[in-house]
Amino acid sequence: MSSDRRGPRAAWRAAPSGLLTTPALAWIALFFVAPVGLVFWYSLGRKPGLYQTHANDVLTLDRYREALGDTFLTSFAGTLRIGLAGTALCLAIGLPFAYWLAVKVRPHRRFVVLALVLVPFWTNFLIRTIGWQVVLSPEGFASHAMQSLGLIDTPFSMLFTRGAVLLGVVYNYLPMMILPLYVALDRVDGSLREASKDLGANRWRTALQVTLPLARPGIAAGLLLVFIPLMGDYVTAAVLGGARGNMVGQLVASQFQQAQNWALGSAMAVVLIVVIALTILATAAAGAACTWLLTHRRRRELAGIAEGSPA
Amino acid sequence: MSSSATRHAVTSAGRAGAGDGTGSVDLRSVRKSFGGVTVVQDLDLSVNPGEFLSLLGPSGCGKTTTLRMLAGFEQPDSGEVLISGAAVQHLPPHKRDVNTVFQSYALFPHMTVAANIAYGLRQRRGIDRAEIRSRVSEALDMVQMTRFADRKPNRLSGGQQQRVALARALVNRPSVLLLDEPLAALDRKLREDMQVELKLLQNRLGTTFVFVTHDQEEALSMSDRVAVMLNGRIEQIADPYTVYERPATAFVAGFIGQQNFFDGTVADGGRVIEIDGGTVLLAEPVTTPGSGAAAVRVAVRPEAVAVTEAAPTEPDGSANALPGTVAAVSLLGDVLQYVVHADAGHELLARVPRRQAGRLAEGARVRCSWAPSDVHVFPAEATPRAPIGSAK
Numbered sequence A: 001m002s003s004d005r006r007g008p009r010a011a012w013r014a015a016p017s018g019l020l021t022t023p024a025l026a027w028i029a030l031f032f033v034a035p036v037g038l039v040f041w042y043s044l045g046r047k048p049g050l051y052q053t054h055a056n057d058v059l060t061l062d063r064y065r066e067a068l069g070d071t072f073l074t075s076f077a078g079t080l081r082i083g084l085a086g087t088a089l090c091l092a093i094g095l096p097f098a099y100w101l102a103v104k105v106r107p108h109r110r111f112v113v114l115a116l117v118l119v120p121f122w123t124n125f126l127i128r129t130i131g132w133q134v135v136l137s138p139e140g141f142a143s144h145a146m147q148s149l150g151l152i153d154t155p156f157s158m159l160f161t162r163g164a165v166l167l168g169v170v171y172n173y174l175p176m177m178i179l180p181l182y183v184a185l186d187r188v189d190g191s192l193r194e195a196s197k198d199l200g201a202n203r204w205r206t207a208l209q210v211t212l213p214l215a216r217p218g219i220a221a222g223l224l225l226v227f228i229p230l231m232g233d234y235v236t237a238a239v240l241g242g243a244r245g246n247m248v249g250q251l252v253a254s255q256f257q258q259a260q261n262w263a264l265g266s267a268m269a270v271v272l273i274v275v276i277a278l279t280i281l282a283t284a285a286a287g288a289a290c291t292w293l294l295t296h297r298r299r300r301e302l303a304g305i306a307e308g309s310p311a
Numbered sequence B: 001m002s003s004s005a006t007r008h009a010v011t012s013a014g015r016a017g018a019g020d021g022t023g024s025v026d027l028r029s030v031r032k033s034f035g036g037v038t039v040v041q042d043l044d045l046s047v048n049p050g051e052f053l054s055l056l057g058p059s060g061c062g063k064t065t066t067l068r069m070l071a072g073f074e075q076p077d078s079g080e081v082l083i084s085g086a087a088v089q090h091l092p093p094h095k096r097d098v099n100t101v102f103q104s105y106a107l108f109p110h111m112t113v114a115a116n117i118a119y120g121l122r123q124r125r126g127i128d129r130a131e132i133r134s135r136v137s138e139a140l141d142m143v144q145m146t147r148f149a150d151r152k153p154n155r156l157s158g159g160q161q162q163r164v165a166l167a168r169a170l171v172n173r174p175s176v177l178l179l180d181e182p183l184a185a186l187d188r189k190l191r192e193d194m195q196v197e198l199k200l201l202q203n204r205l206g207t208t209f210v211f212v213t214h215d216q217e218e219a220l221s222m223s224d225r226v227a228v229m230l231n232g233r234i235e236q237i238a239d240p241y242t243v244y245e246r247p248a249t250a251f252v253a254g255f256i257g258q259q260n261f262f263d264g265t266v267a268d269g270g271r272v273i274e275i276d277g278g279t280v281l282l283a284e285p286v287t288t289p290g291s292g293a294a295a296v297r298v299a300v301r302p303e304a305v306a307v308t309e310a311a312p313t314e315p316d317g318s319a320n321a322l323p324g325t326v327a328a329v330s331l332l333g334d335v336l337q338y339v340v341h342a343d344a345g346h347e348l349l350a351r352v353p354r355r356q357a358g359r360l361a362e363g364a365r366v367r368c369s370w371a372p373s374d375v376h377v378f379p380a381e382a383t384p385r386a387p388i389g390s391a392k
């Protein structure tokens, strides 16, 4: 009865929210839950014979024991190191850059700069990375330039070093860091920065106390957008790092492709997913704890004023 | 609500009458342009310690730019900015002893009300925690926002945010407080309450206020002095009474309150001005540069115009009077406002106290008249620099 009077708009709003979220839920189920569930299921099985990839006739955790062997762990530690260092480097470069872009560059020039940031995306990922191989090889541009500057006297190869891997990682993932940071910083109203300076904070304190805290969601998004794909990427590392760039993603892929051992590959993939998730949680917890500790004293200082308790 | 705003003792040392110039503001030949467009030109302005000065002018006349040069957000192209007697034009905003109340309030959304107010104190060295706390709670008390200390700004009404912005600036006890249309976003009733509150607060603290507004009533009711700006210059700076009663230029005359303007020419050695359909007698003769019939603009306030029913026998077009027909009548509170179409083509506005005279109907034949002492004369240019004389 009463619903008759509410009109179609109210009826639409009153529709069970489940109805409206169905497409999104279906999407997640089809493209996220199902594949991850399948991988988890395979990881509990085994490779029954030479020509079969997996079987789940016996459920066992043996694949995990196998996966956590020495090669995998070494490679895993290396991957995590590159993942963390690469993400940190991207943040260290991307944050000042995005700040400069959002705050200092005139609005009508920003799009030009943003377009330049995105130019590398117009070329294929593999081609760009191989391009760096050419630059960094002993006969390459980097070596020549350093020789002609007199910094070194024999041809020098940056290629197949950890530095080369990090360079490639930063080059490939930096835009993924800059874009969310730029969006977040751009949304911080300029009059807030002015208010901060007006109240006696110099530009560093303004950045630390006003701009960065307000850009926190963008920083989190940037970290996730770089760290997660980076942990699964092995092409950049393989092309520029050679034997040193042995990433865990490569081991997983080779189990699926060369060894045709889907069960073991799945177990490795699950370990990878879990470690990525734990790293993110640990980082988030550390971030929250730091913020809490840093603001704790100040909150205590002002606590209870509303209740009128004495200072 | 307005009276209790000042109930609480505020320990800010009264800056007024400090005698050492603390709280004074001086702009000397300040000029500022943006991309070749001059926005502020040769501006000279002195504000006394403890004074409430309003910058009043139409949109785009450079009020905000002037204020931003005082705060340090814009650098003047030339000229000097002095605060408390010291040149500050090269100091960044955070080193100036001024605070700003922004039009948009600019409260930090990630901090509570109390933390917003504490922000300025925390940037300084040598203020201990107990003092921060007591000054914050004192400032909250001053604007009656104590109850909301732990709220985030996005959960406050516009008027409450405005109070927080005010407290956040005043808690630092600046020598000069700059306010850029702080009441513009509030509805009429709240705005009028806040005007009273702000004025009382300023009286109590003795802090110099430089208050930007484009609302002439606001400027007249709150200020010790009003600086009327046009095109980046100050047209007149005087106390509200003088600005209203003796506007220095035709622009000021028209911008402050309403005016009936007539264009005419000077005759009879400056004693009389010929306008269409009549003559205007002056109390004192005007002196015109050069000789001959100078073009002038005559202004008469609506409340100086008397409207009487025209007696059929009376001759039309005597001095300081125009015959006409009532085109519209409206009641503005205590006064009746008549719009009269004069026979000579002018449209006159007249305001008479409601109780004083019987109400005339639309279409009535009337005679509008005024006293010679209510006439102001200005040069005929669109925006004159200075009056050639004024019939006081």
Ligand SMILES: Nc1ncnc2c1ncn2[C@@H]1O[C@H](COP(=O)(O)OP(=O)(O)OP(=O)(O)O)[C@@H](O)[C@H]1O
Residues within 6 Å of the ligand: B034, B035, B039, B057, B058, B059, B060, B061, B062, B063, B064, B065, B066, B214
């Ligand atoms: N950063 C800027 N760049 C270019 N032009 C500007 C800038 N700031 C102000 N202007 C121009 O300067 C003129 C004066 O601006 P200002 O903001 O001082 O006016 P205002 O008197 O405060 O007007 P309002 O009452 O509308 O706020 C305007 O024409 C404006 O377009």
Ligand SMILES: [Mg+2]
Residues within 6 Å of the ligand: B063, B064, B065
């Ligand atoms: Mg303005």
